[in-house]
Amino acid sequence: MTTGALIFAFNNEKTDYVQMAAWSAERIRRYLNIPVAVVTDATDAGLHQQFEKVIFAGAETGGSRYFEDYADTVSWHNAGRTNAYRLSPFDQTLVLDSDYVVCSDQLKAVLNAPQDFLAHRTAFNVAWPADPFLDTFGRNQFPMWWATVMMFRKSATAQYIFDAMTMIKSHWQHYRTLYGITEKNYRNDYALSIALGIVSGHTLKVDSIPWPICSVMPDTELSLMSADPELWQFKYAGTDGKPKSVGIAGQDFHAMGKKHLEAVIEAC
Amino acid sequence: MKPVEERGYIIPAFNVGSVDYVDCARHLAKTLLMHHPDARICLLTNQADAVDHNLFAYTHVVEDIDKTNPWANDWLVFHHTPFRQTIKLEADMMVASKIDHWWPMFEHRDVVISQGCRTFYDTPAVSRKYRKLFDVNGLPDVYNAVTYWRLSKTAQEFFKLVREIFSNWQCYKTLLKFPEEVPSTDVVYAMAAQIMGPDTVTLPKHTGPQIVHMKSGINPFSSAKWTDELVWEYNPMRIQTVAQWGLVHLNVKDWHHE
Numbered sequence: 001m002t003t004g005a006l007i008f009a010f011n012n013e014k015t016d017y018v019q020m021a022a023w024s025a026e027r028i029r030r031y032l033n034i035p036v037a038v039v040t041d042a043t044d045a046g047l048h049q050q051f052e053k054v055i056f057a058g059a060e061t062g063g064s065r066y067f068e069d070y071a072d073t074v075s076w077h078n079a080g081r082t083n084a085y086r087l088s089p090f091d092q093t094l095v096l097d098s099d100y101v102v103c104s105d106q107l108k109a110v111l112n113a114p115q116d117f118l119a120h121r122t123a124f125n126v127a128w129p130a131d132p133f134l135d136t137f138g139r140n141q142f143p144m145w146w147a148t149v150m151m152f153r154k155s156a157t158a159q160y161i162f163d164a165m166t167m168i169k170s171h172w173q174h175y176r177t178l179y180g181i182t183e184k185n186y187r188n189d190y191a192l193s194i195a196l197g198i199v200s201g202h203t204l205k206v207d208s209i210p211w212p213i214c215s216v217m218p219d220t221e222l223s224l225m226s227a228d229p230e231l232w233q234f235k236y237a238g239t240d241g242k243p244k245s246v247g248i249a250g251q252d253f254h255a256m257g258k259k260h261l262e263a264v265i266e267a268c
Numbered sequence: 269m270k271p272v273e274e275r276g277y278i279i280p281a282f283n284v285g286s287v288d289y290v291d292c293a294r295h296l297a298k299t300l301l302m303h304h305p306d307a308r309i310c311l312l313t314n315q316a317d318a319v320d321h322n323l324f325a326y327t328h329v330v331e332d333i334d335k336t337n338p339w340a341n342d343w344l345v346f347h348h349t350p351f352r353q354t355i356k357l358e359a360d361m362m363v364a365s366k367i368d369h370w371w372p373m374f375e376h377r378d379v380v381i382s383q384g385c386r387t388f389y390d391t392p393a394v395s396r397k398y399r400k401l402f403d404v405n406g407l408p409d410v411y412n413a414v415t416y417w418r419l420s421k422t423a424q425e426f427f428k429l430v431r432e433i434f435s436n437w438q439c440y441k442t443l444l445k446f447p448e449e450v451p452s453t454d455v456v457y458a459m460a461a462q463i464m465g466p467d468t469v470t471l472p473k474h475t476g477p478q479i480v481h482m483k484s485g486i487n488p489f490s491s492a493k494w495t496d497e498l499v500w501e502y503n504p505m506r507i508q509t510v511a512q513w514g515l516v517h518l519n520v521k522d523w524h525h526e
Contacts, residue, residue, distance in 0.1 A: 140498065140508055141488035143389065178499060178509070202511040204389060 003111060004035040004052065004090040007098050008081055010059040011042060015258045018042045021098040022050040023265045031102050032111070034094070039080065039087055053089050081147060081188045082169055085154075085162035095150040099255045103230060106252055107149070110209055116155040119192060120146040121208035123215045126246060126253065127236040133215065137190050139180020143204060145196055146213055147188035148254050157199065164195035214248070218257030224264050269348060271419055275371060276308035276325070276351035281359045282338040283315050287521050289338075290318045292359040297323040299363040302503070312348050314341075326350050339453045340434040346417070346427035358413040360521050361479065364505040365513035370416070370477055378422035379469040381457055382414040385481040385517070387488075388498075388507040392474065397485035405444050407458035408466040413479045413517055415457070426469060429460040480512060482519040495520050 005028045009021035018040055025036035037053035047054045060080040084095045094107060110118055123146060125133045137144045152158035168175050168191040175181070175194055196206045216222050221235040231249045238244040255261040279296060281289035290313055297309050301323065310326035311318060319327045328348045334340040345356050353375060374380050385393045396403055417423035433440045433456045440459060441447035448455060461469045470476070481487075482494050491497040498508045505512045 136488075139489075141389075142508070197509060202506055202509055204510060 001091040002089070003092040003094075004037055004088075005032070005094045005096055006037050006039065006084055006088050006090070007096055008084075009038050009040045009042070009098050010080070015262065017098050018044065018047070020258070020261065020265060023268065024096065024098055024100065024102065025051055027102045028094075028096070031105050032094075032107055034111075035090075037089055039083075055087050055089070057083065057087065082162055082165040082191070084150070085152065085159055088152075088154075092153045093151070095147075095152070097148045097254065099258060099261055100148055101232075101253050101255055101261070103232070103248075103252050104250045106211075107151075110149070110151045113151070115151075115207045116153045116157040117161055118151045118207060118209050119196075120149055120211075120213045121206070122212040123254070124212045126214050126216050126234050126248070127220050127244070137179070137181060137193065139182075142179055142193060142197070144189055145193045145206070145208065146254075147192040148213060149209065150192070151209075160199045161192075161195050164198045165191045168194050214251055214253040216253050216255050216257065218259075220257065220260075222255060222257075222260045222264065224267070269350060271352040272350045273308055274351065275353045276310060276349070277355050277357055278310045278312055278345050278349050278351070279357050279359050280312045280342060280345055281315070281318070282313060282333055282341050284333075284335045284338045287360075289313075289359045290315050292521060293318075294320060294323055296357060296359055296361055296363065300357075300367075303363055303366045304368055308351070310348070310350055312345060334434075337434070337450050339451070339456075342412070342453050342456075343427045343431035343434065346423060353418045354416065356412070356415040356417075357515065358517070360519070361413060361515045361517045362505065362523075363514075364480075364511075364516050367477070367514060370414075373471070373476065374416040375418070377416070377471070378418055378420040379426050380416040380471055380476060381410040381412060381461060381469050382477050382479065383409050383411065383470050383473045384478050385411055385486065386478050386514075387486055388480055388482065388512065388516075389487075389510055390480070390513070392478070393481060393486045395486050398483060401444065401446055401448065401455060402458055404446060406462075407455070408461050408470060409473070410454060410458050410461055410466075410470060411479060411481075412453045412457045414477050414515060422464075422468060426460055426464060429463060430456055433459055477514055480514065480516040482507075482517060493520055495523055 007021040007024060009017040011017050021038050028034060028036050035052035037055055038051040039055045039057050041057065041059050057080060094111060122135055123133055125131060135144055136142060169186055172186045181190060197204055200206050216234055223233050225231045225233045225247065229249060231247055233245055233247045235243060235245045277300065279293040281293040283289055293311055300307050300309065308325045309323065310328060311324040312328050314331050314333050316329050330344055387393055399409060402409055434451060437451045484492055489497045500507045
């Protein structure tokens with residue numbers, strides 16, 4: 001059985017997602033010891049040196065989105081994620097956002113889990129870990145699963161989930177209305193959550209990755225304090241407006257603001 | 269009355285106000301029979317024309333009831349059940365799945381009152397909006413909506429207490445901080461449970477049945493009438509696409525007419 005990571009990387013006017021994916025790929029190999037495939041529309045000659053497998057696909061836009069760290073609205077080519085099942089060259093796949101920073105081998109536990117599909121059900125903001133954080137969506141607070149990290153095996157269950165996500169994406173306006181979603185843009189997290197609801201027989205009894213994603217919001221500045229041992233620092237404003245910071249090591253995180261992560265990658 | 273059958277359900281439905289509880293009871297019985305065609309159901313009512321042999325194996329009509337507070341007639345269920353083991357169900361609910369696994373869970377006890385409730389997402393209700401009186405008085409978090417008893421001294425004592433508390437509310441309410449003027453069945457059951465010892469009449473919380481309570485303070489919807497806001501399907505019952513199981517307390521009494 002083959003196991004590998006799959007990253008979708010489609011550059012937009014602000015972010016070089018391919019470069020971010022290449023940087024992530026190196027970390028994935030280091031900590032998880034698995035090959036990495038990239039799905040992209042980029043045609044750089046060096047891609048085959050950076051990834052074990054390059055899968056060319058057209059960018060599917062999910063619309064445009066305002067990013068606080070860029071203070072600008074940028075195109076968001078994220079809608080192709082539903083094709084992960086069809087495109088993955090592996091028997092077991094770990095789909096990761098290119099801005100998910102692997103800093104440990106904790107995802108090995110996910111790869112060793114017996115389930116055919118796993119994703120995160122909960123997340124926390126590294127700056128305010130005790131506060132509620134994006135656990136639900138829509139008018140009636142439907143429970144949210146995160147599409148940031150998805151592990152699946154080629155199996156009927158996983159196929160049903162991705163087929164359901166494709167259906168939801170194709171009828172996005174209908175599902176927006178049904179779940180009272182105010183955002184106009186298609187969002188993978190919402191589609192995944194709705195799909196898991198459907199595939200669970202509408203029971204919402206879904207096995208999930210048993211820990212929350214550590215999330216770094218766009219208004220939190222991240223930097224790499226030391227490379228060996230690796231120590232990350234997150235700076236943010238406290239409730240009193242005064243600067244605060246927290247440092248972590250050996251903990252994966254989701255860098256939701258791309259600008260600071262790009263700066264770290266540039267410096268590496 | 270002397271029991272004539274071993275197990276069955278009793279639904280009290282006293283019509284004294286604008287809500288037609290007999291109609292609610294008919295609907296509840298229909299949904300119960302949908303999942304358990306052999307279920308034996310007794311309707312306890314003050315409405316003489318409520319007999320429906322297709323739904324109710326027994327219809328006990330008691331016309332001489334307390335009309336000032338219809339809930340105060342609850343104790344009658346103990347005296348009118350034709351069953352040795354009875355599950356009382358509040359009328360304004362519907363059965364969304366099989367519930368006969370409750371019998372073997374209950375039968376080791378004399379009395380079991382359900383504790384806590386759930387949201388339509390099948391998560392434990394965390395809001396205490398409607399339970400402040402219980403919290404401030406340290407009362408057990410019981411819901412009379414599902415109550416089991418077997419013919420026993422314990423059950424006899426429990427319902428005797430329920431009757432006494434309802435009948436002497438002006439005295440009993442002095443025991444409480446911020447009491448209700450008109451006692452609700454849940455508060456009276458909680459007081460009776462407290463007097464007898466909660467462990468005597470409940471199972472450990474979250475092990476016994478819990479109703480889905482469709483009140484707006486418990487669930488994430490903004491309309492007072494959830495049927496105006498959420499998408500719902502009848503059979504199988506889903507609310508906002510989420511499959512329901514167990515008992516669903518509708519809160520909207522005429523839901524089944526919509």
